[in-house]
Amino acid sequence: MSGAEQATAPGSAATTILPEGRLAAEVEAATGEPVNRCFGCKKCTGGCPVSMHMDLVPHRVIRLIQLGQRETVLNSSTVWICASCRACEARCPNDINIAHVMDYLKGRILAAGGRVAESKVYDFHRSFLNTVGLYGRAHEITMIGMYKMRSRTYFDDLAMGGRMLARGRLPILPEIIRGRGQIRRIFRRAAELARSGRAGGEGTGDRR
Ligand code: SF4
Ligand code: SF4
Incomplete structure (x- = not known):
């Protein structure tokens, strides 16, 4: 297991994700963007002009960061599809600049020699x-x-x-x-x- 812990109840196919805060803390420290303030209103996704081409829409990326799902986030096409238009930031009640977060994630992928999804x-x-x-x-x-x-x-x-x-x-x-x-x-x-x-x-x- 990596990122957030995942647990499966005996006899059940359902997976419970136990949030782990290291990724969110890392993103907040590196970018200054308050990702932990996101309460999932989806206004960012509603205004994103390229969300239909993303595998994870913007509010989901932020939620997965909060949950510590590092591999899912870093392997997503969304990080590369984001056009940095900042429409999401203009709509966000918590002033989260998602383009800035995406740029940070791109840098992390490249620095680690990770897979570039797009x-x-x-x-x-x-x-x-x-x-x-x-x-x-x-x-x-x-x-x-x-x-x-x-x-x-x-x-x-x-x-x-x-x-x-x-x-x-x-x-x-x-x-x-x-x-x-x-x-x-x-x-x-x-x-x-x-x-x-x-x-x-x-x-x-x-x-x-
Ligand atoms: S900055 Fe990226 S995530 Fe935000 S609205 Fe523009 S394309 Fe979508
Ligand atoms: S608009 Fe802001 S608070 Fe609302 S889901 Fe998007 S990032 Fe979270």
Whole structure:
């Protein structure tokens, strides 16, 4: 058993979860988000624009954190599907910033070398950040190339890409900003914080 203790009554198939508070305490200490204040009103889930794509809806993630169900939470796709729009925070009567909690959980998964439930989302994040690290801003063609190499989705959406190119929606050459040194310093600082465990720290580097 890990996380919360689980007990099965003799002769019964029902499983009782005995709450264990270490995960909630860890999340609260690392993020400052008061997850233990959540009383399950579900307003976060009601306002989440991508909850239909999640295996665990937002209020369930918070409840499972309260219960100490570490493995279920860290293996869930929700952590990666969350679009960080913060609509849940705006609706939450307890001011819980669930996007912040999700970022922390992503960092925990990566730091532990755990399984990334939505690898394409992670591939996309890294490709975007790599492009910003190179040019100081996003460049779609570079980003798409990196993403396709990582995700091995070479032939997906080729027709749409061709149409966008033909309409001039995908600039061939990147715009390179002048302050790239500052951007690199930001990335270096983020990597240092990630190494020291003071940030979620997805960074721009390859993990695989
Ligand atoms: S921040 Fe994430 S969990 Fe919250 S509403 Fe937006 S997508 Fe949903
Ligand atoms: S809106 Fe806030 S209090 Fe309500 S279920 Fe979501 S996290 Fe909990």
